[in-house]
Amino acid sequence: MLRAQNLCWHKNEKAILEHIQFELHPGECLGLIGPNGSGKSSLLKILAFLEPPTSGELWFQGQTIPKLAPLEIRRKIAIAFQDALLLNTSVWENIAIGLKIRSVPKSEIRERVNYWLQQFGIVHLAKQPARSLSGGEAQRVSLARALVLNPNVLFLDEPFSALDAPTKESLRTDLVKIFHSTQVTTVIVSHDFEDIERLTQRALILIQGQIVADAEPATLLATPQTPEVDQFLSYWRNTRRLNSISDQSSS
Structure with a gap:
């Protein structure tokens, strides 16, 4: 590879x-x-x-x-940093942004974003402002935003250095x-x-x-x-x- x-x-x-x-x-x-x-x-x-x-x-x-x-x-390729670097918009929009830039069809964007919200256990945060999240929640959004692109x-x-021990272990x-x-x-x-x-x-x-x-x-x-x-x-x-x-x- x-x-x-x-x-x-x-x-x-x-x-x-x-x-x-x-x-x-x-x-x-x-x-x-x-x-x-x-x-x-x-x-x-x-x-x-x-x-x-x-x-x-x-x-x-x-x-x-x-x-x-x-x-x-x-x-x-996709990359996630120690600092989640989230945009000042909703969790859902943060995860979808890369797909929108790539002009992926709206129905596919919906399907892929919802899938990764589920995988990281953050469906309940979808409409929440990304800047209001805890460190662990923000890192989950950052990872979902990277993986939704299906990178090679x-x-x-x-990815875990800014997290407390229980949050790190869960992630x-x-x-x-x-x-x-x-x-x-x-x-x-x-x-x-x-x-x-x-x-x-x-x-x-x-x-x-x-x-x-x-x-x-x-x-x-x-x-x-x-x-x-x-x-x-x-x-x-x-x-x-x-x-x-x-x-x-x-x-």
Whole structure:
């Protein structure tokens, strides 16, 4: 579906990403994780055609993409950010806006918007002003607005970072079901390894702008490939160990 070949990106003469190489397969859910400033969101922007790479090649469905991706290619992807970025109109109109821009027939718009309202459990919010929503509700609208487009690739940039723990868990559970039913090819950036474990089949760890590990999340946690990966994942490994000890003590 997507292939990065020796991608590099420099900003203000500083190397942000260096020699990025990987493939994303149809139906796969891929996680990007790493320390703050490692280049995760920068890579996502390049993969989503929001920024051109300084050098290297990006392939989409077997086609080399020029620095300015053509409209017909950009319309095959959808992106949802940490900030929901909702328009000052109703929830229904926010979800429908992309379909209207694409001149989709009104009857089809109605059907698709209503479907995603149901999938995210926000039918009761359809007529409500989007700016009046809670953080969790707004993120559900943002995700529905992306998925209603039936994208070939869905990009999610830190979709849970602004949510409290119960809201995050509820939304993660819904996304697991949605990814299973739609098989939409997805790239998720997160700073939380639990998001990557729950939602992805494979993860790339970025450190200082380079991919230093590429494996299934469980494999990364159990057998870190390098000392720097081991150090980065130590927080989650230690948390699991402490929780296990606490559970044993309670029983």
